[in-house]
Amino acid sequence: MTKLSVNINKIATLRNARGGNMPNVVQVAKDVQKFGAQGVTIHPRPDERHITYQDAYDLKPVVSTEYNIEGNPIEKFLTMVLELKPTQVTLVPDAVDAITSNAGWDTLKHKAYLSEIINECKHNGIRTSIFVDPDLKMIEGAAHTGTDRIELYTEAFAEGYGKGDENSVKPYKECAVLAHSLGLGVNAGHDLSLENIAFFKNSVPHLLEVSIGHALICESIYMGIENVVKKYLQKLK
Numbered sequence: 001m002t003k004l005s006v007n008i009n010k011i012a013t014l015r016n017a018r019g020g021n022m023p024n025v026v027q028v029a030k031d032v033q034k035f036g037a038q039g040v041t042i043h044p045r046p047d048e049r050h051i052t053y054q055d056a057y058d059l060k061p062v063v064s065t066e067y068n069i070e071g072n073p074i075e076k077f078l079t080m081v082l083e084l085k086p087t088q089v090t091l092v093p094d095a096v097d098a099i100t101s102n103a104g105w106d107t108l109k110h111k112a113y114l115s116e117i118i119n120e121c122k123h124n125g126i127r128t129s130i131f132v133d134p135d136l137k138m139i140e141g142a143a144h145t146g147t148d149r150i151e152l153y154t155e156a157f158a159e160g161y162g163k164g165d166e167n168s169v170k171p172y173k174e175c176a177v178l179a180h181s182l183g184l185g186v187n188a189g190h191d192l193s194l195e196n197i198a199f200f201k202n203s204v205p206h207l208l209e210v211s212i213g214h215a216l217i218c219e220s221i222y223m224g225i226e227n228v229v230k231k232y233l234q235k236l237k
Ligand SMILES: CC(=O)[C@@H](O)[C@H](O)COP(=O)(O)O
Pocket: 007, 009, 010, 042, 043, 045, 070, 092, 099, 100, 101, 131, 189, 190, 191, 213
Protein backbone atom coordinates (compact mmCIF):
# COMPACT_ATOMS: atom_id res chain seq x y z
CA MET A 1 0.00 0.00 0.00
CA THR A 2 1.13 3.52 -0.80
CA LYS A 3 -0.03 6.24 1.57
CA LEU A 4 -1.93 9.26 0.27
CA SER A 5 -0.99 12.62 1.75
CA VAL A 6 -3.36 15.34 0.58
CA ASN A 7 -1.68 18.67 -0.16
CA ILE A 8 -4.14 21.40 0.89
CA ASN A 9 -2.25 24.41 -0.49
CA LYS A 10 -4.98 25.06 -3.05
CA ILE A 11 -7.67 25.21 -0.35
CA ALA A 12 -5.70 28.12 1.10
CA THR A 13 -5.38 29.72 -2.36
CA LEU A 14 -9.17 29.79 -2.63
CA ARG A 15 -9.59 31.08 0.92
CA ASN A 16 -7.05 33.85 0.36
CA ALA A 17 -8.92 35.07 -2.72
CA ARG A 18 -11.50 36.70 -0.42
CA GLY A 19 -9.54 37.23 2.78
CA GLY A 20 -12.04 35.40 5.00
CA ASN A 21 -11.99 31.83 6.22
CA MET A 22 -13.89 30.01 3.47
CA PRO A 23 -12.97 27.31 2.71
CA ASN A 24 -11.53 26.53 6.12
CA VAL A 25 -8.18 24.73 5.76
CA VAL A 26 -8.37 23.23 9.26
CA GLN A 27 -11.80 21.73 8.52
CA VAL A 28 -10.61 20.39 5.17
CA ALA A 29 -7.60 18.76 6.85
CA LYS A 30 -9.94 17.09 9.36
CA ASP A 31 -12.26 15.97 6.55
CA VAL A 32 -9.65 14.48 4.21
CA GLN A 33 -8.36 12.39 7.11
CA LYS A 34 -11.92 11.33 7.93
CA PHE A 35 -12.31 10.27 4.27
CA GLY A 36 -9.25 8.04 4.63
CA ALA A 37 -6.20 10.09 3.60
CA GLN A 38 -3.18 8.90 5.57
CA GLY A 39 -1.49 12.28 5.64
CA VAL A 40 -1.79 16.03 5.16
CA THR A 41 0.86 17.99 3.25
CA ILE A 42 1.41 21.73 3.19
CA HIS A 43 4.04 23.75 1.39
CA PRO A 44 4.16 27.25 2.87
CA ARG A 45 6.05 29.60 0.58
CA PRO A 46 7.97 32.67 1.75
CA ASP A 47 5.31 35.05 0.35
CA GLU A 48 2.56 32.96 2.08
CA ARG A 49 0.45 33.22 -1.07
CA HIS A 50 -1.49 30.11 -0.12
CA ILE A 51 -0.70 28.23 3.10
CA THR A 52 0.51 30.66 5.75
CA TYR A 53 2.93 29.99 8.56
CA GLN A 54 -0.02 30.52 10.93
CA ASP A 55 -1.92 27.76 9.08
CA ALA A 56 1.00 25.42 9.73
CA TYR A 57 0.59 26.03 13.50
CA ASP A 58 -3.23 25.83 13.37
CA LEU A 59 -3.10 22.49 11.56
CA LYS A 60 -0.74 20.80 14.00
CA PRO A 61 -3.38 19.77 16.58
CA VAL A 62 -5.81 18.42 13.97
CA VAL A 63 -3.44 16.35 11.86
CA SER A 64 -3.64 12.99 13.55
CA THR A 65 -2.23 11.13 10.55
CA GLU A 66 1.14 12.07 9.00
CA TYR A 67 1.89 15.77 8.92
CA ASN A 68 4.26 16.57 6.05
CA ILE A 69 5.62 20.10 5.75
CA GLU A 70 7.45 20.92 2.53
CA GLY A 71 9.61 23.89 1.69
CA ASN A 72 12.92 25.53 1.11
CA PRO A 73 14.74 25.42 4.44
CA ILE A 74 15.27 29.16 4.83
CA GLU A 75 15.72 30.23 8.46
CA LYS A 76 12.05 31.10 9.06
CA PHE A 77 10.93 27.75 7.64
CA LEU A 78 13.40 25.76 9.67
CA THR A 79 12.49 27.54 12.91
CA MET A 80 8.83 26.72 12.31
CA VAL A 81 9.54 23.07 11.49
CA LEU A 82 11.70 22.60 14.58
CA GLU A 83 8.96 24.13 16.74
CA LEU A 84 6.12 22.13 15.20
CA LYS A 85 7.93 18.81 14.85
CA PRO A 86 5.74 17.41 12.05
CA THR A 87 6.00 13.73 11.13
CA GLN A 88 8.08 14.61 8.09
CA VAL A 89 9.82 17.59 6.57
CA THR A 90 10.38 17.55 2.82
CA LEU A 91 13.16 19.89 1.72
CA VAL A 92 12.50 21.52 -1.66
CA PRO A 93 14.95 23.91 -3.40
CA ASP A 94 12.31 26.29 -4.73
CA ALA A 95 13.13 29.86 -5.61
CA VAL A 96 11.17 32.63 -3.88
CA ASP A 97 9.52 33.68 -7.15
CA ALA A 98 8.82 30.18 -8.52
CA ILE A 99 5.16 29.67 -9.44
CA THR A 100 5.48 26.10 -8.13
CA SER A 101 8.30 23.65 -7.41
CA ASN A 102 10.28 23.20 -10.60
CA ALA A 103 13.44 21.21 -9.76
CA GLY A 104 14.94 18.79 -7.29
CA TRP A 105 18.09 19.29 -5.23
CA ASP A 106 21.56 18.90 -6.62
CA THR A 107 22.46 16.51 -3.80
CA LEU A 108 26.15 16.45 -4.75
CA LYS A 109 26.66 20.22 -4.78
CA HIS A 110 24.57 20.81 -1.65
CA LYS A 111 25.63 17.75 0.32
CA ALA A 112 27.12 19.62 3.30
CA TYR A 113 24.19 22.07 3.52
CA LEU A 114 21.56 19.33 3.31
CA SER A 115 23.41 17.04 5.74
CA GLU A 116 23.49 19.77 8.39
CA ILE A 117 19.76 20.51 8.13
CA ILE A 118 18.81 16.84 7.94
CA ASN A 119 20.89 16.07 11.00
CA GLU A 120 19.18 18.84 12.98
CA CYS A 121 15.68 17.73 11.95
CA LYS A 122 16.40 14.08 12.72
CA HIS A 123 17.79 15.03 16.13
CA ASN A 124 14.41 16.65 16.79
CA GLY A 125 12.55 13.48 15.88
CA ILE A 126 11.40 14.68 12.46
CA ARG A 127 11.62 12.28 9.52
CA THR A 128 13.36 13.88 6.56
CA SER A 129 12.78 13.66 2.85
CA ILE A 130 14.47 15.55 0.04
CA PHE A 131 12.91 16.45 -3.29
CA VAL A 132 14.96 15.09 -6.20
CA ASP A 133 14.78 14.70 -9.95
CA PRO A 134 14.75 11.09 -11.18
CA ASP A 135 18.50 10.99 -11.67
CA LEU A 136 20.56 8.09 -10.28
CA LYS A 137 23.47 10.38 -9.34
CA MET A 138 21.11 12.54 -7.26
CA ILE A 139 19.77 9.46 -5.48
CA GLU A 140 23.31 8.34 -4.58
CA GLY A 141 24.05 11.87 -3.39
CA ALA A 142 20.86 11.87 -1.32
CA ALA A 143 21.96 8.72 0.48
CA HIS A 144 25.15 10.52 1.54
CA THR A 145 23.19 13.36 3.19
CA GLY A 146 21.71 11.01 5.81
CA THR A 147 18.11 11.68 4.78
CA ASP A 148 15.47 9.08 5.64
CA ARG A 149 13.62 9.42 2.37
CA ILE A 150 13.57 11.02 -1.05
CA GLU A 151 10.59 12.50 -2.84
CA LEU A 152 10.78 11.86 -6.59
CA TYR A 153 9.73 14.97 -8.54
CA THR A 154 7.10 13.55 -10.88
CA GLU A 155 6.36 16.46 -13.23
CA ALA A 156 8.35 14.91 -16.12
CA PHE A 157 6.49 11.63 -15.70
CA ALA A 158 3.09 13.36 -15.59
CA GLU A 159 3.88 15.38 -18.70
CA GLY A 160 5.23 12.39 -20.65
CA TYR A 161 2.44 10.05 -19.60
CA GLY A 162 -0.15 12.69 -20.47
CA LYS A 163 1.24 12.66 -24.02
CA GLY A 164 1.06 8.86 -24.20
CA ASP A 165 4.71 8.13 -23.38
CA GLU A 166 4.66 5.24 -20.88
CA ASN A 167 8.48 5.14 -20.95
CA SER A 168 8.51 8.38 -18.98
CA VAL A 169 8.13 6.25 -15.84
CA LYS A 170 11.37 4.30 -16.46
CA PRO A 171 13.80 6.66 -14.68
CA TYR A 172 11.49 6.69 -11.64
CA LYS A 173 11.48 2.92 -11.50
CA GLU A 174 15.29 2.81 -11.66
CA CYS A 175 15.67 5.52 -9.04
CA ALA A 176 13.22 3.81 -6.68
CA VAL A 177 15.12 0.52 -6.96
CA LEU A 178 18.43 2.27 -6.28
CA ALA A 179 17.03 4.34 -3.40
CA HIS A 180 15.58 1.25 -1.76
CA SER A 181 18.87 -0.62 -2.12
CA LEU A 182 20.62 2.31 -0.42
CA GLY A 183 18.20 2.21 2.51
CA LEU A 184 16.17 5.27 1.49
CA GLY A 185 12.38 5.42 1.70
CA VAL A 186 10.66 6.50 -1.53
CA ASN A 187 7.97 9.18 -1.76
CA ALA A 188 6.77 10.94 -4.91
CA GLY A 189 4.81 13.98 -5.89
CA HIS A 190 3.96 16.79 -8.29
CA ASP A 191 1.27 16.74 -10.93
CA LEU A 192 0.06 13.27 -9.97
CA SER A 193 -3.64 12.84 -10.74
CA LEU A 194 -6.47 10.32 -11.01
CA GLU A 195 -5.39 9.84 -14.65
CA ASN A 196 -1.78 8.86 -13.96
CA ILE A 197 -1.57 7.61 -10.36
CA ALA A 198 -2.44 3.94 -10.92
CA PHE A 199 0.11 3.57 -13.71
CA PHE A 200 2.78 5.29 -11.61
CA LYS A 201 2.05 3.24 -8.51
CA ASN A 202 1.99 -0.04 -10.44
CA SER A 203 5.26 0.79 -12.24
CA VAL A 204 7.38 2.15 -9.41
CA PRO A 205 8.35 -0.27 -6.63
CA HIS A 206 8.83 0.60 -2.95
CA LEU A 207 6.55 3.64 -3.14
CA LEU A 208 5.73 4.57 0.46
CA GLU A 209 3.80 7.81 0.01
CA VAL A 210 2.49 10.21 -2.61
CA SER A 211 1.54 13.81 -1.90
CA ILE A 212 -1.12 15.14 -4.23
CA GLY A 213 -2.73 18.57 -4.26
CA HIS A 214 -3.33 20.52 -7.42
CA ALA A 215 -5.07 17.84 -9.48
CA LEU A 216 -6.90 16.39 -6.48
CA ILE A 217 -8.50 19.74 -5.65
CA CYS A 218 -9.33 20.39 -9.34
CA GLU A 219 -10.92 16.95 -9.64
CA SER A 220 -12.90 17.60 -6.44
CA ILE A 221 -14.65 20.58 -8.07
CA TYR A 222 -16.41 18.11 -10.37
CA MET A 223 -16.54 14.95 -8.25
CA GLY A 224 -16.50 16.06 -4.62
CA ILE A 225 -13.53 15.75 -2.31
CA GLU A 226 -14.74 12.68 -0.38
CA ASN A 227 -15.31 10.77 -3.60
CA VAL A 228 -11.96 11.87 -5.03
CA VAL A 229 -9.95 10.94 -1.92
CA LYS A 230 -11.59 7.51 -1.96
CA LYS A 231 -10.80 7.06 -5.67
CA TYR A 232 -7.10 7.76 -4.97
CA LEU A 233 -7.12 5.34 -2.03
CA GLN A 234 -8.55 2.64 -4.26
CA LYS A 235 -5.82 3.18 -6.87
CA LEU A 236 -3.06 3.20 -4.24
CA LYS A 237 -3.99 -0.12 -2.61
C1 LIG B 1 7.16 19.94 -3.76
C2 LIG B 1 6.13 19.90 -4.78
O1 LIG B 1 6.14 19.13 -5.64
C3 LIG B 1 5.04 20.82 -4.93
O2 LIG B 1 4.10 20.22 -5.71
C4 LIG B 1 4.40 21.59 -3.92
O3 LIG B 1 4.35 21.12 -2.69
C5 LIG B 1 3.14 22.25 -4.41
O4 LIG B 1 3.29 23.56 -4.22
P1 LIG B 1 2.29 24.63 -4.85
O5 LIG B 1 0.95 24.28 -4.33
O6 LIG B 1 2.82 25.92 -4.35
O7 LIG B 1 2.36 24.50 -6.34
